[in-house]
Amino acid sequence: MEHSWTQLREVVSSVHRLKVDGFCITKATINHDAGCVNSRCSVEGHSWEVHFHPALYAKGHGYNPGLDLVFLGESRTGVTAILSAKVIDHTSYDDFVPFKDTKTVPRAFHRPMDRSQPIYIGLGFAGDDFKSHSLTMECTITVFREPEAQRGAIPVPSFDLPRHLGELLRSQAGADVTFAVSGESFSAHKTVLAAMSPVFMAEFFGEMTEKNSPLVEIQDMDAEVFKAMLYFIYTDAVPDELDEKPEAATTALAQHLLVAADRYGLDRLKVLCERRLSLAMDAGTVASTLALAEQHNCSRLKAKCIEFIT
Structure with a gap:
């Protein structure tokens, strides 16, 4: 039996914990913009933001909190990355069902404010009363990079x-x-x-x-x-x-x-x-x-x- 092994790409992953306190979704406010929480980090020499939306999608009394990944840099060739997330804690949130690990599809980011498709992290149900909610998520940003042999080549400045x-x-x-x-x-x-x-x-x-x-x-x-x-x-x-x-x-x-x-x-x-x-x-x-x-x-x-x- 013969086989070959060729390394095509390497990845660099950075794991961050994002905790959001004090937001509330009720039947009266479910279709209103509940604001957006931004968390900034640097991965593989590029700046990123993870945006949390308390009710990214809503229908009837159900809603989905969601996340998306925003690129803050510039790249002529594009930086390919994935955002994945899972809920590790939710308090005062009996009407919330977290999803299993979710992730975006890989995409190439080129310009500032390029963003991924959103991912939904769970399903909530709005009630009549005001309840202060808290969510803690583990967010992983995975950036694809070229193998070591190509990284040793003469570096090309970014597209400015x-x-x-x-x-x-x-x-x-x-x-x-x-x-x-x-x-x-x-x-x-x-x-x-x-x-x-x-x-x-x-x-x-x-x-x-x-x-x-x-x-x-x-x-x-x-x-x-x-x-x-x-x-x-x-x-x-x-x-x-x-x-x-x-x-x-x-x-x-x-x-x-x-x-x-x-x-x-x-x-x-x-x-x-x-x-x-x-x-x-x-x-x-x-x-x-x-x-x-x-x-x-x-x-x-x-x-x-x-x-x-x-």
Whole structure:
């Protein structure tokens, strides 16, 4: 009998204990966003966050707490990883049934805020009374890496184009167009904008009047929204300060940013705004969010709104 053994990949696993105290899911709040707990760590030289959602999925009086893995780094070739988890303790939680070990499917992470598919860690049943719940989970992040022979090769620096483009936007070096927006001006680069947006491509390299103009006036948009959109075009990320604003202000900005993304053909930004609005949805915002979803053909966001209402 003959056989061969070839090592194709190695893995590095890091095990973390995540404890979440003081959350409550009732019949009255089961369809409301209960917030998200983030736990940050470093595995194989990359930064990650594990996000815990108390009621990631809900139907009727049943709900599933869940986790997902978020990549905080950058990699041109991609970093393949898996998140697995199991519940090791749950207190004051008689109406909760933990699942056995669950894990995500392997996926390659490339850009900041790339995330895995969610995993559900158990099934809970909402009651009428307020109960403070506590969950302790053992979370394992497994990162795949190349065998030792390949790791001994000359290292290749990580892909830093978004960071370099962000610096280009901040420095305004070589800028060839200025936008006037609600009394403020923003300098940018036509080629960068055109590469990301079909609308800017048509404006600057088609037959539109803006083609040779160094000054473009933007109507019907707040300066803050245009600034956030510019930042996304250059860096493929939304500004950090958006998460530092009060919830109501962040939701309003996400709504306006979705409109801007649809206007300029920025599909990824549009989906990011849809996700932000669906997670922050409450009784005070669902009507305006539903109207927005219908107006801008956001079928998934519309479905989330209808699910919240019913």
